[in-house]
Amino acid sequence: MKRQPRSHDVNRRDFLKRTAASAAAVTLAAPAIAQNAGGRVVVVGGGFAGATCARTLKRLDPRTSVTLIEASQTFTACPFSNNVIAGLRDLKQQQFDYKKLDADKIVVTFVPAMRVDADARAVILNNGAKLPYDRLVLAPGIDIQWNGLPGYNEAAADRMPHAWKAGDQTLLLRKQLESMNDGGLVVISAPANPFRCPPGPYERASLIAHYLKTRKPKSKLIILDAKDAFSKQGLFLAAWKELYPDLIEWVPLSKGGRVTEVDPKTNTLTTEFGSHRAAVANVIPPQRAARIAETAGVADKTGWCPIDPVTFESKLQQNIHVIGDACIAGGMPKSAFAANSQAKGCAAAIAKLLAGEKPDEPRLINTCYSLVAPDYGISVAGVYEPRGGVLADVKGAGGVSPANAPRSARELEANFANGWFKAITEEVFG
Numbered sequence: 001m002k003r004q005p006r007s008h009d010v011n012r013r014d015f016l017k018r019t020a021a022s023a024a025a026v027t028l029a030a031p032a033i034a035q036n037a038g039g040r041v042v043v044v045g046g047g048f049a050g051a052t053c054a055r056t057l058k059r060l061d062p063r064t065s066v067t068l069i070e071a072s073q074t075f076t077a078c079p080f081s082n083n084v085i086a087g088l089r090d091l092k093q094q095q096f097d098y099k100k101l102d103a104d105k106i107v108v109t110f111v112p113a114m115r116v117d118a119d120a121r122a123v124i125l126n127n128g129a130k131l132p133y134d135r136l137v138l139a140p141g142i143d144i145q146w147n148g149l150p151g152y153n154e155a156a157a158d159r160m161p162h163a164w165k166a167g168d169q170t171l172l173l174r175k176q177l178e179s180m181n182d183g184g185l186v187v188i189s190a191p192a193n194p195f196r197c198p199p200g201p202y203e204r205a206s207l208i209a210h211y212l213k214t215r216k217p218k219s220k221l222i223i224l225d226a227k228d229a230f231s232k233q234g235l236f237l238a239a240w241k242e243l244y245p246d247l248i249e250w251v252p253l254s255k256g257g258r259v260t261e262v263d264p265k266t267n268t269l270t271t272e273f274g275s276h277r278a279a280v281a282n283v284i285p286p287q288r289a290a291r292i293a294e295t296a297g298v299a300d301k302t303g304w305c306p307i308d309p310v311t312f313e314s315k316l317q318q319n320i321h322v323i324g325d326a327c328i329a330g331g332m333p334k335s336a337f338a339a340n341s342q343a344k345g346c347a348a349a350i351a352k353l354l355a356g357e358k359p360d361e362p363r364l365i366n367t368c369y370s371l372v373a374p375d376y377g378i379s380v381a382g383v384y385e386p387r388g389g390v391l392a393d394v395k396g397a398g399g400v401s402p403a404n405a406p407r408s409a410r411e412l413e414a415n416f417a418n419g420w421f422k423a424i425t426e427e428v429f430g
Contacts, residue, residue, distance in 0.1 A: 038063035039134040039354040042123050044113045044292060046070030046098060048077075049324030049339035050139030051428050054106050056347035064354065067131060068101060069123065071112040075429065078197065079336045080421050081166040085174045086207035087215075088374055094166055100430025113140075116296035118317045135350050137312075138298060138305070139324045139343070140290035141165075142196050142334075145303070148286030149189075149262060156264040160281040163204075164196060176280045177211060183218040184279030187269055189259045192226040194304065195287045196325050196334045199231040199380075203370040204282070206236065209244040210373050222276060223250045224269060225257040231333070232370060232380055235401055239372040259283070289326035296320060304328045309386035311349040311359050312342060321346050330390030331382070338366040340424060361386050363394070369417035377401075377413030 038061060043054045046068055054068045075096045083089035098108045112126040116138075122130045144162060146153050152160070161176070163169040177186070186208060190201040205223050212219040221244075229252075230236075240248045251257035256273025263270070268277045288303030298305045298314040305322040306315040309330065314320045323346050324339035332338050345362035352359040367381040382398035384391045401413060 038065070040065045040067075040132060041135045041137065041350060041354075042067045042069065042131050042133040043137040043139060044069045044123065045139035045141060045290075045324070046072075046075055046101075046108070047139060047141055047324065047339065048336040048424065048428055049141075049343045050137065051075070051098070051101060052340045052343035053137050053139060053323060053347045054101060055104055055428070056344050057350060058104050058106055060347060060351040061354070062105070064351070065107075067107040067109060068098070069109050069111065069113045069125070069131070070098065071110065073097065073110050076166040076170075077336070077421075077425065078164075078166045078200075081163070081170050082200070082204045082207045083371070083374075084166075084170050085163060085177070085204065086211040087174060087178070088207065088211075091167075091171060094170075096425060096429035098429070103430075113292050114295075116292065116320070118297055118320065121319060134319070134354065136296075136320045137346060137350070138293055138296060138320060138322045138326060139339070140292045140326050142287045142325050143290045145286040145288050148191075149259065149283070151262040151264065152283055152285050156262065156283075159264040160262060160267065160283045162284055163282060164200075164284055164287070173280070173282055177208065180216065180219070180279045182216040184216070185276070186212070186219065186221040186280045186282070187276050187278035188221065188223045188282045189262075189269055189284055190223055190225045190227065190230070190257075191284055191286050192258075194334065195284070197368075198333050198335075199236075199368060199370045201225075201284055202230060202232070202236045203372070205248055205250075206239065206244075206370070206372040209240070209247050213244060213247060219247070219279075221248050223248070223257075224259050224271060224276065225250060225252050226259070227257075228252045228254050231368070232378055232400060234403060235378040236370075236372065238403065239376060239378065243373055243376065289322075293322065293326050298322055299326075300328075302328070309389065309391045310361050311353065312346040313349075321350065328390075330384070331393045332364065332366060332384045332391045333368065335366055335368050336424065337368060337420075338364070340428065341365055364391065367420070369413065369420060371414060371417060372410075373414075375414050376407070376410040377415070377417045378410070379413055379416070 077094045161169045161173045163173040256271045261270040293299040305327045307327045312321040323342040325334040341364040349359035364384045369379045378401040380400045383394040
């Protein structure tokens, strides 16, 4: 018989239900639109941040001209792509189109943005076309720092996939796992902060371990980590001890986990303490904001984009706003939920600015689910507000999954994770 949940379990369950149902809640007020409101807004990037911002802007003021620039006609979502790698999900379930945005009377242009002329307030496309704007929103996501790890470049990714952009790399890593002999060694290299989806490497390790446990039980997985701490660490470590006690080994920075060099010819990862020759090597390299951010002059020396926490306007260029993984969001992590929440706050601020009004300070929410097994979920939630020039945690407003929760609670959170993904993709893409 399953234990009846205690009151604090129920309270957390209700909180997670609310966050899953809302997909990405954000506390903000709609602007009192002036009669002469409107304007031209161009959004670059059609992911969880960009598509949400475009649709929210159009709903706040249908008179605003909104153009979304996106290189691909199909968006492939990163959340739940670890399930694809582990053979639990088809990649097509991760893919969405932009038909609903077109129905919202948003102009969607499937031509890559090449650069931004901030002085002229125009985006120059790859075909030479120029799109003028009153306000520009950059939601370009990340790029891999190909010079960030000796030995790792674009050619090396064909042998040692990063799979940190969902699509072909996701399928390549899955194929390598399927082709590996039972008894093979899988090595995951996790980068130093900041990077997209902080719990992602550890969820990936978990689901690959699930695959190995059920399909290739003689195999082993090692995580070589450039950090001594990571998101939901206690929950992951406890789950690994319970589910995969002899399968996963985590090597932190202090014990020689930082990878200093890779050799794709031999599938070898070298650390300060030695080297590991892998049957399958998943190298997650350092990252930065996508290149368009640099060309627009909104990325600083860190490679990421400093922003005003109220409006998401760049601190380096006027009239350009940056949201999602590319921005420096203070305490807010780089996640799909955070990107969706930021997009709504940014859209509300732009609508106010175009109407000649002062934007309201937003309250933003993020909930990040991770699957340790298909029926075992954990999560962390946070609330953020502008404070001290950054987005800072609201103390006592968030939380993590209970450390000693029964398996029934973990199953419930796995269901919430699935419900969250369905809710947010329906909201963003229709």
